Amino acid sequence: MELNLAGKTAVVTGGARGIGLSVARALAAEGMNVALLDLLDGVGAAADRIAQDFGVRAYGQRLDVTDQDATNAAFDAVRDELGTPQVLLTAAGIEINGDSIDVAASDWRKVIDVNLTGTFFASQAFGRGLLQAGLPGSAILIASMSGLIVNVPQWAASYNSSKAAVAHLAKSLAVEWAKSDIRVNAMSPGYVLTDLTRQIIEREPELEADWVSLIPQGRMATPEDLTGLVVFLASDASRYITGQQLVIDGGYTAV
Numbered sequence: 001m002e003l004n005l006a007g008k009t010a011v012v013t014g015g016a017r018g019i020g021l022s023v024a025r026a027l028a029a030e031g032m033n034v035a036l037l038d039l040l041d042g043v044g045a046a047a048d049r050i051a052q053d054f055g056v057r058a059y060g061q062r063l064d065v066t067d068q069d070a071t072n073a074a075f076d077a078v079r080d081e082l083g084t085p086q087v088l089l090t091a092a093g094i095e096i097n098g099d100s101i102d103v104a105a106s107d108w109r110k111v112i113d114v115n116l117t118g119t120f121f122a123s124q125a126f127g128r129g130l131l132q133a134g135l136p137g138s139a140i141l142i143a144s145m146s147g148l149i150v151n152v153p154q155w156a157a158s159y160n161s162s163k164a165a166v167a168h169l170a171k172s173l174a175v176e177w178a179k180s181d182i183r184v185n186a187m188s189p190g191y192v193l194t195d196l197t198r199q200i201i202e203r204e205p206e207l208e209a210d211w212v213s214l215i216p217q218g219r220m221a222t223p224e225d226l227t228g229l230v231v232f233l234a235s236d237a238s239r240y241i242t243g244q245q246l247v248i249d250g251g252y253t254a255v
């Protein structure tokens with residue numbers, strides 16, 4: 001079956017490193033032009049490397065996805081540089097761990113703002129561009145198995161709640177936009193070794209063994225373990241899949 005991705009444009013929020021960057025590189029390997037939007041300064045250099053490595057066009061821009069106007073402007077800039085994006089991966093996300101009793105309002109709001117509201121703003125700008133252009137598209141919103149189960153032994157009620165909401169956001173947009181040929185799905189990974197999890201493990205090294213002991217496949221994922229699913233969801237091979245949450249966790253939630 002034809003994936004039908006080559007020559008189209010993908011936007012990856014949080015694309016400067018980690019899961020977002022790995023997926024952006026996998027989409028470029030399929031011939032997609034990619035735009036990376038991220039808070040980090042290195043976002044332009046990451047895009048340049050993709051262009052060099054895969055011979056596609058790539059664009060990088062600094063963006064805080066919690067800023068709606070800036071997000072709309074960034075999608076306009078991507079459209080002007082690379083054409084209307086037809087694939088979206090929202091990978092911008094943060095986690096703040098702590099006992100719920102002690103969580104400060106500012107930390108709670110920050111997690112919800114980046115993980116849920118930022119994901120909505122990016123999806124909104126993506127959907128608007130497609131509706132205006134009359135084009136089909138596929139959005140993959142990164143949620144987490146943490147939206148389905150409660151991770152132990154570290155606590156992160158704000159993160160878990162934000163990810164459950166992202167999965168329902170994907171469903172909501174999928175139904176709203178289905179008639180316009182815009183698909184929206186959530187991808188929910190288990191533990192993936194990235195800077196996000198590395199920072200948690202560095203603070204509490206014993207956590208890694210705790211986590212791995214609960215994963216039937218016996219290891220954390222690498223970001224590359226997730227790329228096949230995203231390429232599939234982005235492509236025409238999944239053209240009748242929308243409004244779903246696909247869990248990719250080495251069996252964690254099956255136990």
Ligand SMILES: NC(=O)c1ccc[n+]([C@@H]2O[C@H](COP(=O)([O-])OP(=O)(O)OC[C@H]3O[C@@H](n4cnc5c(N)ncnc54)[C@H](O)[C@@H]3O)[C@@H](O)[C@H]2O)c1
Nearest residue numbers: 014018019038039064065091092093144189191192194196
């Ligand atoms: N690593 C895991 O185990 C795991 C598991 C399930 C889900 N996830 C989710 O996958 C996504 C990617 O995580 P990762 O593990 O690659 O982490 P990461 O920290 O390596 O990457 C996240 C990226 O998002 C960017 N970002 C953060 N806030 C932003 C903002 N306001 N605006 C724009 N960019 C912003 C960061 O600069 C970073 O480049 C996150 O949504 C995360 O919650 C990760």
